Amino acid sequence: MSQIIKGKVFVVGDNIDTDQIIPAQYLTLVPTIKEEYKKLGSYAFAGLPDSYKKFIKDGEMETEYPIIIAGNNFGCGSSREHAPISLGAAGTQVVIAQSFARIFFRNSIATGEIYPIDIETRLVDDLKTGDMVSVDIDKCILKTEEKEYTLGDLGDAKTVIENGGLFGHARKTGMI
Amino acid sequence: MGMTITEKILAKASGQQQVSPGENIWVKTNILLTHDVCGPGTIGIFKREFGEDAKVFDKDKVVIIPDHYIYTKDLASHRNVDTLRDFVKEQGITNFYDPGTESYAGVCHVALPQHGHVRPGEVIFGTDSHTCSHGALGAFSTGIGNTDAGFIMGTGTLLIKVPASMKFIFNNTLPNYCMAKDIILTIINDIGVDGATYRAMEFAGNAITALSVEERMTICNMAIEAGGKNGIIEPDQKTIEYVKTKSPDKEFECFTSDKDAEYFAIKEYDASAIEPIVALPHSPDNGKKASECSDWKLDRAYIGSCTGGKITDFIRAAEVLDGNKVTIDTFIVPATREVEKGFYTEEVNGKKLIEIFKESGCIDPAPPSCAACLGGPVDTFGRINNSEICISTTNRNFIGRMGSKSGKVILASPLTVAASAITGRITDPREIIG
Ligand code: SF4
Numbered sequence: 001m002s003q004i005i006k007g008k009v010f011v012v013g014d015n016i017d018t019d020q021i022i023p024a025q026y027l028t029l030v031p032t033i034k035e036e037y038k039k040l041g042s043y044a045f046a047g048l049p050d051s052y053k054k055f056i057k058d059g060e061m062e063t064e065y066p067i068i069i070a071g072n073n074f075g076c077g078s079s080r081e082h083a084p085i086s087l088g089a090a091g092t093q094v095v096i097a098q099s100f101a102r103i104f105f106r107n108s109i110a111t112g113e114i115y116p117i118d119i120e121t122r123l124v125d126d127l128k129t130g131d132m133v134s135v136d137i138d139k140c141i142l143k144t145e146e147k148e149y150t151l152g153d154l155g156d157a158k159t160v161i162e163n164g165g166l167f168g169h170a171r172k173t174g175m176i
Numbered sequence: 177m178g179m180t181i182t183e184k185i186l187a188k189a190s191g192q193q194q195v196s197p198g199e200n201i202w203v204k205t206n207i208l209l210t211h212d213v214c215g216p217g218t219i220g221i222f223k224r225e226f227g228e229d230a231k232v233f234d235k236d237k238v239v240i241i242p243d244h245y246i247y248t249k250d251l252a253s254h255r256n257v258d259t260l261r262d263f264v265k266e267q268g269i270t271n272f273y274d275p276g277t278e279s280y281a282g283v284c285h286v287a288l289p290q291h292g293h294v295r296p297g298e299v300i301f302g303t304d305s306h307t308c309s310h311g312a313l314g315a316f317s318t319g320i321g322n323t324d325a326g327f328i329m330g331t332g333t334l335l336i337k338v339p340a341s342m343k344f345i346f347n348n349t350l351p352n353y354c355m356a357k358d359i360i361l362t363i364i365n366d367i368g369v370d371g372a373t374y375r376a377m378e379f380a381g382n383a384i385t386a387l388s389v390e391e392r393m394t395i396c397n398m399a400i401e402a403g404g405k406n407g408i409i410e411p412d413q414k415t416i417e418y419v420k421t422k423s424p425d426k427e428f429e430c431f432t433s434d435k436d437a438e439y440f441a442i443k444e445y446d447a448s449a450i451e452p453i454v455a456l457p458h459s460p461d462n463g464k465k466a467s468e469c470s471d472w473k474l475d476r477a478y479i480g481s482c483t484g485g486k487i488t489d490f491i492r493a494a495e496v497l498d499g500n501k502v503t504i505d506t507f508i509v510p511a512t513r514e515v516e517k518g519f520y521t522e523e524v525n526g527k528k529l530i531e532i533f534k535e536s537g538c539i540d541p542a543p544p545s546c547a548a549c550l551g552g553p554v555d556t557f558g559r560i561n562n563s564e565i566c567i568s569t570t571n572r573n574f575i576g577r578m579g580s581k582s583g584k585v586i587l588a589s590p591l592t593v594a595a596s597a598i599t600g601r602i603t604d605p606r607e608i609i610g
Contacts (some may be wrong), residue, residue: 015459017572017575019551019572019574020574020576024577025553028256028553030217032216032217033220047576047581072370073369076370076403077305077574078304078305078550079302079304079305079319079321080321081322081323082217099373101370101403102373102374102403102405106324107324110321110323110324110327166327167323167327175335
């Protein structure tokens with residue numbers, strides 16, 4: 001993953017649960033099987049209400065939005081790792097939310113699929129889907145054309161993601 | 177300094193005298209639970225990381241209970257159960273509850289304690305967010321993802337952060353027209369779906385100790401719906417008796433919280449003032465008194481799941497249904513085989529439960545599984561395939577949770593669901609049972 005992520009944002013509200021991120025009917029796909037991983041990605045956010053723009057264009061496998069902006073409690077609900085994986089497989093690199101549900105946060109780090117970064121500002125009110133931003137993971141800054149926002153610091157968790165998730169990290173640090 | 181029950185269990189599992197909230201510790205696992213949805217992925221990670229010939233950390237401590245997508249024609253679902261079967265054979269795993277055989281159990285969180293895999297003072301991890309249920313027996317129990325589970329499969333340990341504890345005290349007598357479900361929905365309505373994120377939720381007070389072990393499970397089961405890491409109740413004589421009948425030969429240690437333990441927050445409630453509550457669409461914290469929602473017309477009722485599909489849930493529902501007729505489609509799904517057997521042995525007013533369900537016009541019960549609790553493949557029993565409004569004893573009412581995105585789910589206790597099945601609108605059980 002690159003340390004500066006540039007691209008369009010996809011903006012969602014509060015309490016986006018794992019059923020909206022990846023509906024239960026797609027859980028039969030096994031993420032460790034390569035083709036099924038890709039397919040999981042193509043269903044990312046398939047459970048969002050129809051009032052949202054399409055996260056993935058019809059007929060495509062990946063999203064045009066590498067950055068997701070969310071409100072409070074992103075990823076609440078089930079422990080399914082399919083949730084951060086589907087977002088990662090779709091090409092998302094970072095989710096910036098006011099707060100995360102615990103298991104989703106943990107799964108994002110353990111899989112190394114996406115950076116789950118928190119922010120105090122309610123970005124959901126300032127940005128709209130399609131806006132261009134750049135996110136500097138190391139410096140904890142999000143820039144739009146007009147403004148700069150300070151992001152929360154991932155701390156130790158950043159190293160885990162950079163090492164490729166829990167296993168990569170455990171090996172690098174001699175835990176296994 | 178004093179410790180909470182959660183801290184004491186984690187201290188023991190990490191081999192330390194004392195642990196404090198925020199600390200990252202390696203803990204030993206007593207039980208790793210997985211099922212058909214997350215098992216194949218966990219196995220995939222285990223093999224990828226530890227090698228094709230790797231062995232699980234302990235063949236008696238990995239418990240595999242397929243339950244989600246069992247009664248479906250969906251091919252991928254069958255393939256996933258086959259993956260589990262192959263793995264069990266290859267590893268010699270001793271606790272596997274295989275669909276289509278005598279050993280099939282049903283919903284993992286009801287089956288796990290029923291089959292003697294839950295004991296006070298132990299550490300349980302499961303690849304399912306409702307693994308928090310098992311804190312009802314005084315264990316530390318929480319849900320994890322496949323990667324963490326794959327790690328445990330190989331090492332038997334996991335690095336976790338000690339959660340700060342929140343205590344919820346319920347004193348006085350819970351009215352007969354309320355159930356444990358009303359207690360937990362009241363808490364979630366009070367603190368919100370992220371009110372306990374990262375925290376241990378400890379439930380105490382004489383109204384909690386008065387509850388049966390199964391009712392306590394309902395409360396801990398939904399700790400995750402407030403964002404909690406684990407739910408927990410101090411073990412008492414009832415717990416010990418329950419555990420001893422299920423696993424007579426195993427030893428265990430009971431922990432309780434110290435008087436001077438530190439809590440992130442303590443909340444006290446008067447149990448006698450609790451009223452039947454429903455969570456309206458689309459969030460478990462969207463609570464409202466059932467009596468104030470009688471203008472909500474319903475299309476169906478659903479009694480089942482790890483939250484509301486235990487035998488005590490069906491006994492209470494049958495008390496309401498007996499002598500009445502349902503006016504909407506009413507789906508009955510026992511959580512496990514053991515619960516299903518209870519339909520033919522347990523009685524209310526001198527009648528077997530199964531007779532009461534039949535006489536009152538419920539749809540014939542489905543075999544035990546998660547069924548429509550999480551939607552699942554389109555041919556799943558009770559799945560919402562259009563824009564139906566369903567009142568349910570399950571735990572989540574997110575958009576699309578029971579199937580179609582245009583459906584609506586209302587959460588309630590088995591008493592309230594049964595009463596509403598009779599009238600066809602949200603109904604406070606007092607209207608029916610007086
Ligand atoms: S019954 Fe529902 S909540 Fe419980 S394990 Fe099954 S799908 Fe999950």
